[in-house]
Amino acid sequence: MIYWKKELAIEKQLGLKREYAATLSSLGILNRQIGRLDTAITYLSKSLELEKKFVPQNEIYIANIYHQIGIAYIEKLEHNLALENLNESLRLHKKHKENISSYEFGKLYNSFAICYARKNDFEKSLSYHEKALKFRKDSTLEQASTYQNMAISYINLNKLKLGIDLLEKAIEINIKFWGKAHLIIGDLYGNLGSAYGKKGSHKIAISYFQKAIEIKEKALREGRYTDIANEYFGLALSNEKLGYTDKCFEYLQKALYANSNNFSDTLNLNSYPSFSNNIDKNLTIQIANSKGIFFLQKYEEENNKADLHSAYKAYLYCDTVIEKLRKTVTSQKDKLEIGKNAFAVYENAIKTCFVLYKLTKEVEYSQKAFYFSEKNRARVLTEELTDLKVKKTGNIPDSLLKKEYKLKIDISNCQNLIHSAKTNDDLATIDSLQFAASREFDKLQTQIRESYPSYYKLFKIPVVSTQKLQTILDNKTAILEYFVGDNSVYSMLIAKNKIELFMQKKDPHFDEKINTYRQLIYSFSHEIQLFARKSHEVYNMIFKPIENHLKNIEHLIIIPDGILNIMPFESLVFKMPAREPEDYAELDYLIQNMQISNHYSATLYVENKLQKKQNFEYEFTGFAMQFSGDSGIVYEKKYREYVGKMSAMPDDDYQPLRETSRTIKKIAEIYDRNQRNNYRFTGQNATEQNFRKMKSSRIFQLSTHSFPNNMFPDKSYIAFEKPNAVTNDNNDGKLYFHEIYNMKLHADLMIIHSCMSGLGHIQRGEGVLSLPRAFVHAGIPNIIYTPWEIMEKNLKETLILFHENVISGDSYNLSLYKAKLRAIKNKLYPGQWAGLLLIEN
Template sequence: MDNIAKMQADDLIHQGLEFYQNHQFSQALQTLQQALDLYRIIGDREWESNTLGTLGIIYYQLQDYPNAIAYSQQNLTIARQLEDQWGETQAWINLGNAYQAQGNYGQALECHQQSLKRAKEMADPECEEQALTNLGNLYLALGEFEKAVELHQTCLKILRTLGDRQHEGETLSNLGIAYHACAEYEQAIQCFEQSLAIAEELRNLQGVMDVIANLGAAHYAVGEYERAKQYSQQHLLLAKAYGDRQQEVRALNNLSNAEQALGNSSEALAGLQQALSIAQALGDVWSQGQSLNNLGYVEFLAGNLVEAENHLFAAIELWKTQLTGLGHNDAYKVSLFDIQQKSYRLLQLVLITQSRKDKIEAALEVAEQGRARALVELMAQRLSATSTQLFTEESPSVDRMRQMARSRQATIVEYSITYSVQHQATGLEALALSELLIWVIQRTGEIHFRRNNVLSSYPGQYQSLTEMVDQCLALMTSRGRDAVPLSVTSGEERNILQELHQLLIAPIEDLLPINPDSHIILIPQGSLFFVPFATLCDSHNQFFIQKHTLLTAPSIQTLQLTQQQRVNLQQSNVSHSLVVGNPLMPSLETYSAVQPLQPLPGAEAEARKVANQLDAFVLIGSEATKAVVLRQMSNARIIHLATHALLDNKRGLGSAIALAPTENDPGWLMAEEILQLQLQAELVVLSACNTGRGRLTGDGVIGLSRSFFAAGVSTLIVSLWSVPDAPTATLMTEFYQQLQQNLDKAQALRQAMLAMIKQNFEPKSWAAFVLIGGDA
């Protein structure tokens, strides 16, 4: 009886696979389910597992992701019980693809990493390439574009070794997509054209369809809209012919973008509405969000502000569900949030264009929602774990923002960088121009709004706000803590400081407090995190710090959370301070050499003076190893680190503080290590170069400062450029002297800077340092 049932089940498998290959999916599912039932009756676990895997793949292709996941999970369970490495690897691959298509990127990442691990264990290059491809595509979806390029290049090498032309063509397409995301459009087009040639050679209709879609997007990116439209029309015809509804959504979105760029708004709107309808039927969260965002853009250009607002709010709600799907994976939340920023930026413009007080305040709430979300979640989770109170991750309402300004008796200034949309006489054309939106919440709780176009202020002089800030930093920086004494500020430096003052401060100057001791809390965004606000000077050559007491925060909500971290510290028994100065320097390994770092005698003198002022424990030279420093940091109230620092502005988490190396440790305290610490410090001073810099994202600056906040610190002092050794020591000892006069931290830093000005130190000697956090 078992033999007969086995033969029947095997026949059903062959029939089911034939139905599947002929795209007769409903018949394939029915036949394979019958085979599965028979294999279960006779107890054939191997073929039960194989059949479950095939069913999972078919459900995935039908965009029925819950069933794809359910069958693939059953397949995985049995494959592991049978110790079937190949079957387990394939099950991980299928699960990862289904989770990714569903928008659950956290689960997808885990599955793809598991599949790659198993493939390497088997030394199976085909499985390894498949796992690398999936990981590369996931990194692309998460905004990790350079990682995606690297992985797809590795895949291409494997495939060319194997002589697999079909997958070589597909990988060339994936590599082109990654290059496109890196804005390397010519390289992207070259990859797509090579991929198209292979797809046509192999008569691969799916491959041709995919590459034509990519070519359309690439030509759109370089402004060739008519050519982009032609490719998108071909893409749409192929998607319909192939019956691929997800590709149809993509084609409709791309075609609508080209139509809008060509001035055909009604065609764009109709295509996007159709795309949204299909995406909703498929349950495709990402495509729904993209379609809603594009609908909001088209309606905005058409002047239909209410419709635009509704579409963009709906897009943002969908984006939030994707972030939730990542669980506790902070790095990928940051990258994914970067991709979603356009919806937040566009919605702010839609709201303020309506010129109503309630809409302008709603735009402030959206601006706050659109920043530091991953950091807020990290801080709230940490606070909730160490307190009986549950801390919410929801952005504060306008009423809550007013209450914070009143309770702190501070003026809060929130900046938002967005893009203006200008209508040209020759037709409807969108120009991406940096524009500043500025909200001022006064100590009374009254909210004011101003806006300022960046490029129109300096026509032909700068291409972007980022270029202005980069030029400012280049002019202000020295070679580092071991640099020679600084020269007098040049006229060029003074000019750009005045230009930034005109751009950032002049529009709101009448709203700022008259009393110089009153706090101004600056909430920057984007490149504004790197602006030395203290040294911006007005037309009378007076520095901003001479008139105001300043501190910054990544967002209003992080300001609130850092303040709560300070409250928690006051309830603890932490009392001692830690000072580190001029540790035995580690070496910096580059691609070409190992470079020993120079000692910092000024940092050592600074540390000894600061330790004396604080009556603190001081670590100098070889004493300041990472193990010792970490042990002392864990329960220190004030932490002062005077040393070299390493800036990583690509990944951010590679930024590091230099400590003394040992036989077992190179001596670098990395930002990613700090992120995992549990600290109780009310103040950390990073008296080193570029400690406030890092990778710039929608979540703020990924680097040392963010890691210390996530670890529980309430206030930080960090630097924006390479600071000189001797003047830095002077500034820091003056800061602690002022702090001992019962001034708050923000006022103490201001007084230290005023003392430097009085002694005729130039701004680059003292203005690099900024105070960040809720405990002023």
């Protein structure tokens, strides 16, 4: 390393730019190999910049640098950034395929496979391994390496025989080349241990782990570096399954020791290495999480409170590592992945706090249960909104903020072009442009962090405490936060003067019962008794334990989780009718007891609650799309296919909407009568371009079609009228999720009056990646949306009543509450009023 740096200094002094770039690349690879990943990426990125500047025609060399950067990002756990770099490398490899060896292609496909395996997408990993094998026909050792990696994917897919067979094949090949004591054989024995452990053959697993450790410990004594933590971790898990608890904890502590630098405490089970000393951060979290699980089990068996406190300490440590890991990651997709992987940790942490609170009644544990729940709740959205706020106050030059915004728009435009790409060549070109814009964006973020310390000092991702929450709540308002785990449902009620915790065993048909209840609402079932029974079942499942703790509460703010995000609480039947009802108005709904609204997290609720009130140019702006497309069976068939897959509509020939203009007109008349500024766009004027021009309105209402995309949330969109000619500024009549995300909207309420506007991919640890989320990011704090398909006329009356209440001075929540009560009184189906959900601050 020292000699490389000396060489670098000499080359810089002599102005040897090509040689200087090559040495930077070598230093990058060396730093990656010793685990200094940020330094490695810095060196490689500088090398790449120089190569592109001075020798742009040397694209083969540039492709290899992208590959090395991709590998560094894999090891840094930024898998989506890794894939972007690997894809750029692959594009250049294919462009110069006549001059690139099969060996290089094999290596690149192997890196793709490893990256997908790290993302837990094992099927895709296997597909890339198959590609790699085609380029590795001439190298038996390279084939053996691929067999080993394929085996790991098969094991994770529970295809254990296939995995074990491939591992044995790889062992046979490697023993012929290296003998029985080589480190590669140690790795393979460790993999076999994992396979047999997953199979339940724990004694065989232990024997393989011990063989692996014997080989690896000999290498360590000889001064050779090797990873041995996974083998200790495997030994711990198998010993626990065999009932050897003390050995399990001994090996867990040894695993922590082996997975860290400058940490040697293998005796104190409550001792943990610092974050900076951890080698594989994900493995550290897995080990500490396992310690927490086993300490909690030990407490349940032996009733020793010390074990419960040890479990608690394990989860405090896990949380510290997760939070610091989040800060090292820059890509939104990678941050979402961290949240998803952290879900199980926070479920176990919450359970531990619940047990401790029940045992001790100490308020610290109820507060910490809520804290852990919030840490797994819309964290990426919270971080992004914090970033936007801090950049306004961090003394960052306006020129840089404008440049940042332009790059966001460039990236968004590329995403639009990807949607409409006609050929693979077009797609490759657009991918390359998006990749370049994304890297420029990353460089700018680094510049802001390094050059403006006031930004970095201010940038702290908040987590609201229960104490802070209680100072904001009035005596008649409470927050109910859910955490839906794999085995239990946790709910936390925070009111002005109390905190209550509830834990229920999760019903084995939890999702099925909720989906049945939802379906009965939006299908307008005439079986009132069936609806009442199914609705009451869900009420008992998630709300019954809480009902006696809501005395004097008039407004309940629910922070849902999982499938609860797309379920209306208001139409839950809290009491079964004494006789068979003749109409829906006879049922006792939860909304008749209190106002209910939703939010992404208590933290965001508080952050938005503290924002200053704004002034707006218009009080109301309505868009009524009417469309003139195929209104018959053809559209219905296409739409049914779309709903089944929830991926993408085949085209934009939408079904006509005949009621929207009348609805918007009646609403506008309410504002006219009260001399409030309003504007409406109907028919051919209801275009995306006109929406983009409307910068300031207290309330926006979009009455249209919307199309969520569960597979690719960025491709979810709201439909506007087709423009007469598609301009080059992306006014194509489809306002995509990613476009909304990057907008700056000056409004207080967005009403998305369209089918399924609140649906989307339910991301564990984050919530629903849906259109309302995009509008919150764009600056609108209050959203009304729909969680299912709606008939345009069915919500018309409720919406008109809502606006009448708003104009009289009621809050959004009270306005919607009164409108829904009127709808119930008027004997409307629940689907005609419960299909409007509100996120309100």
